[in-house]
Amino acid sequence: MVIRYAAGCLVLLVLLGAGCAHLDEGRVPLPEVQVSQVTPVAISFHELTLRVELDVTNPYRTGLPIQSVGAEFLIEGNRVFSSLSDDDFVIPASSSSSQSFTVVLPFAALSESVVAYREREMLDAQIEMRIQVALPELPGLPGSYTFELSDQIQIPTLDPRIRIAGFRVQPPSADQIARAVESAALETGIDQAVGFFSGMLRGQTPQIEFDPREIDVPFVVSFTLELENRTPVVLDFPQLAFRLDVEGVPLVEGISETVEVRGSSTLVEVVNTFSSRNLGEQVIGAFERGSGEFLVTGSAVVDLPEPLKQSLQLEFSEAGSFRLR
Known part of the structure; x- marks a missing residue:
């Protein structure tokens, strides 16, 4: 799954602290989604590609489709751009596994948003994610649940x-x-x-x-x-x-x-x-x-x-x- 920059797309997020969100429905088994790491995987003159790796646990006997992933980036406290994807993938049934997706960050968006961009070697960034997961049809469960996660990363600057x-x-x-x-x-x-x-x-x-x-x-x-x-x-x-x-x-x-x-x-x-x-x-x-x-x-x-x-x-x-x- 690749997420690309979408100008003017705003997503409001509520951060849950340690990058891990739980669905709490009392006696119902709880799926979990946690950010494992965010790493650069490719670079060009115009954009940086990051891979976001998730640790996921699915307690149910059926796969859980991930319906959409949204990502927003805050550079040094300023919300600079957002991206969305509706590509589907599935968390395997009754297992703990890793899932990953990529986010493509355009350097032009950074240079337009960061003061004194050409004087900076690295930028402190926070990625905030909304991951919507479809849930099985069980008593006490909604049709889907949105996990809200965050992580930190440093981004190199380019203006070549x-x-x-x-x-x-x-x-x-x-x-x-x-x-x-x-x-x-x-x-x-x-x-x-x-x-x-x-x-x-x-x-x-x-x-x-x-x-x-x-x-x-x-x-x-x-x-x-x-x-x-x-x-x-x-x-x-x-x-x-x-x-x-x-x-x-x-x-x-x-x-x-x-x-x-x-x-x-x-x-x-x-x-x-x-x-x-x-x-x-x-x-x-x-x-x-x-x-x-x-x-x-x-x-x-x-x-x-x-x-x-x-x-x-x-x-x-x-x-x-x-x-x-």
Whole structure:
């Protein structure tokens, strides 16, 4: 079950103290729901995913459907956002077990609600939950019961942006082009093919009948991927898996281990190759103009700051523009 932020959704809760609620109906057996732990499980440039684990006890011989789960977050005493889910799951019959659900917290909601957000590394948060459980049809029992629980957690701050600097493309050598043209038995002359590739990167592509995708020659692309976080949290990691699309066309992908932290920025140096078979009209157009649009997706394992002391997989997918000349 995933709970996502719902703007303007307010839920009024009554806290029951230790995070454990009981249905008290005298002689009737009592189900129990208790918060075991709340932990971060995934992070992206835009949101943090938390897993809420519950310890539940069902004394009845039938499963108890959980009809809805609501969650509200208070950051340093201020109620900042709410989320609701009506996805169903069932507490197994006659057993004690663990159940879990996830809550997705958008960093934008935090930055809009917390004073001096960019100066903070961690935020103190309280999660308040309403869990509605259907009860069996027994004398003395209502049709359902809502458990009201709470727990504390600290949340890291993120306010990142990404850009590409030093974008360079090195064309294949004349010898590589010559061998590829001869191997493909093209009518295009070797000198014309060499002139096409070198002219394309200068913005002066010759007007000849030549499709670069008919041969397979390597281009070398290099750039610096700059990940800047405008809060005190440092995005430090040993390597980054990435894919770069140019004008909507996948160009290069791989893993870079050349990573350096400078102040609030993490710089990832990328050197990779792509084939002339990737040179469709969109990519050629960007190279001719000397600028274009990119989409970079990637992932890395980052260490969250103390007191969490936890490693999480950071995922991102960000668009922007680059200049070649």
